[in-house]
Amino acid sequence: MCGLCGVLGGGGDWTDAAARPGVYTRNVDSLQRRRERVNRVACAQKVLSFYGLVLTDWQASSFILSTLTGKSEIVDNLTHLWAAAEKLTGRPCDPLDPRLIDRLEATGG
Amino acid sequence: MVDFTPVNLITGFLGSGKTTLLQRLLADPALADTAVLINEFGEVGLDHHLLGHIDETVVLLATGCLCCTIRGELSTAIKDLHSKRERGVVPAFRRLVVESSGLADPFPILSTVQADPVLRHHFRLGNVITTVDAVNGLGRPEAIKQVAVADRLVLTKTDLAPDYEALIAELHLLNPDAPLLRAAEQPIAAAMLFDDGAHSPLRAFPAAVEAPHGAVQSFVLRFDGALDWTMFGVWLTMLLNRHGEKVLRVKGILNVEGSDTPVAVHGVQHLVHPPKHMEGWPGADRRSRLVFIVEGLEPSSIERSLAAFSGHPIARSGPAATAAE
Numbered sequence: 001m002c003g004l005c006g007v008l009g010g011g012g013d014w015t016d017a018a019a020r021p022g023v024y025t026r027n028v029d030s031l032q033r034r035r036e037r038v039n040r041v042a043c044a045q046k047v048l049s050f051y052g053l054v055l056t057d058w059q060a061s062s063f064i065l066s067t068l069t070g071k072s073e074i075v076d077n078l079t080h081l082w083a084a085a086e087k088l089t090g091r092p093c094d095p096l097d098p099r100l101i102d103r104l105e106a107t108g109g
Numbered sequence: 110m111v112d113f114t115p116v117n118l119i120t121g122f123l124g125s126g127k128t129t130l131l132q133r134l135l136a137d138p139a140l141a142d143t144a145v146l147i148n149e150f151g152e153v154g155l156d157h158h159l160l161g162h163i164d165e166t167v168v169l170l171a172t173g174c175l176c177c178t179i180r181g182e183l184s185t186a187i188k189d190l191h192s193k194r195e196r197g198v199v200p201a202f203r204r205l206v207v208e209s210s211g212l213a214d215p216f217p218i219l220s221t222v223q224a225d226p227v228l229r230h231h232f233r234l235g236n237v238i239t240t241v242d243a244v245n246g247l248g249r250p251e252a253i254k255q256v257a258v259a260d261r262l263v264l265t266k267t268d269l270a271p272d273y274e275a276l277i278a279e280l281h282l283l284n285p286d287a288p289l290l291r292a293a294e295q296p297i298a299a300a301m302l303f304d305d306g307a308h309s310p311l312r313a314f315p316a317a318v319e320a321p322h323g324a325v326q327s328f329v330l331r332f333d334g335a336l337d338w339t340m341f342g343v344w345l346t347m348l349l350n351r352h353g354e355k356v357l358r359v360k361g362i363l364n365v366e367g368s369d370t371p372v373a374v375h376g377v378q379h380l381v382h383p384p385k386h387m388e389g390w391p392g393a394d395r396r397s398r399l400v401f402i403v404e405g406l407e408p409s410s411i412e413r414s415l416a417a418f419s420g421h422p423i424a425r426s427g428p429a430a431t432a433a434e
Contacts, residue, residue, distance in 0.1 A: 013345060014374075036339070045294035047343060078342050079350070080347045081346065082346060082350035086350075093350070095347040095348050096351075096407075
């Protein structure tokens with residue numbers, strides 16, 4: 001349980017399986033885990049910029065998603081990220097949106 | 110390593126032969142360490158298999174199989190059974206088979222096992238077995254969904270249907286990856302249905318064509334080069350968040366950066382199974398490939414979206430591509 005927000009459980013999201021097994025599931029090599037999280041923030045940020053959102057890592061345990069005006073949500077993993085992004089922006093975050101795809105193609109993914 | 114108990118779902122439309130299939134299976138000694146959750150004892154006619162009553166909802170069969178009725182919530186029934194196993198009230202079963210009602214959407218049942226905070230630490234999803242009636246075919250949207258999520262298809266009543274080749278072709282288009290068994294023409298052993306194909310490498314990977322079954326269609330995306338797993342996760346979580354109920358199934362093997370062996374992914378609607386690192390590639394082909402079964406989504410836009418997110422050019426197998434292969 002998280003002592004700060006009392007969230008039970010957590011973990012076990014499918015995206016936590018990494019190319020290198022055990023990065024998230026074993027309590028070793030914290031540097032590798034940090035590196036993986038930095039990469040995850042960078043990847044998600046490529047998409048989130050389109051919606052005017054910023055993602056930051058929080059203590060290597062959660063992520064904080066914020067709008068440019070400072071509205072924020074704590075998210076545990078990528079699966080929760082998109083529901084939070086839609087809640088903060090009040091619009092659907094659709095990977096099939098041609099405008100988003102155009103933007104990603106222009107910036108090289 | 111925790112030993113998770115696999116949960117197999119037997120689904121299929123009303124009257125498609127789920128209970129008959131179960132009746133045949135219950136006599137199989139291979140089900141000795143299995144618990145079966147059914148809706149009613151009476152429907153299955155257990156009398157001649159019965160060894161004894163454990164309580165009003167659980168009976169022990171002569172083969173060693175536990176048979177239990179579901180009252181109320183499925184999650185409560187499974188937790189109750191798990192509790193009885195831990196207390197030694199029932200024999201320690203190593204597999205759980207759930208028979209769903211004919212009208213049930215299979216997704217909430219699968220989701221129960223994976224999302225429940227207690228169950229997900231003791232159980233894992235195994236194969237989904239779907240029965241299809243050769244006489245009545247696939248009329249209803251529920252039946253199509255049940256076929257789309259199947260890991261094994263069992264065609265029943267083939268002895269009553271004059272011609273079912275068209276139905277077989279239709280099933281292959283809808284779910285190209287699931288092996289098809291014919292209940293009336295071959296003996297069906299429990300192992301054929303329950304042996305884990307859910308997380309195994311994809312078998313003969315189909316050169317699928319887009320199946321014109323209403324709005325449901327299947328297609329395959331293939332791409333060269335190693336994929337960034339994290340970017341793929343960003344893309345698939347975003348797709349399933351917005352369109353999960355329309356992605357009846359996504360299944361495939363990926364060539365992932367930083368790994369010599371492929372990673373198998375498998376999802377049903379909003380639910381994605383824990384990905385598996387496979388021991389090796391099934392053949393010489395090192396391309397990533399993903400089978401999608403979607404309802405009301407445009408395959409070309411999924412292809413373009415994944416290409417843009419991953420930075421990889423992608424080939425989609427459709428009617429034209431199949432002809433060229």
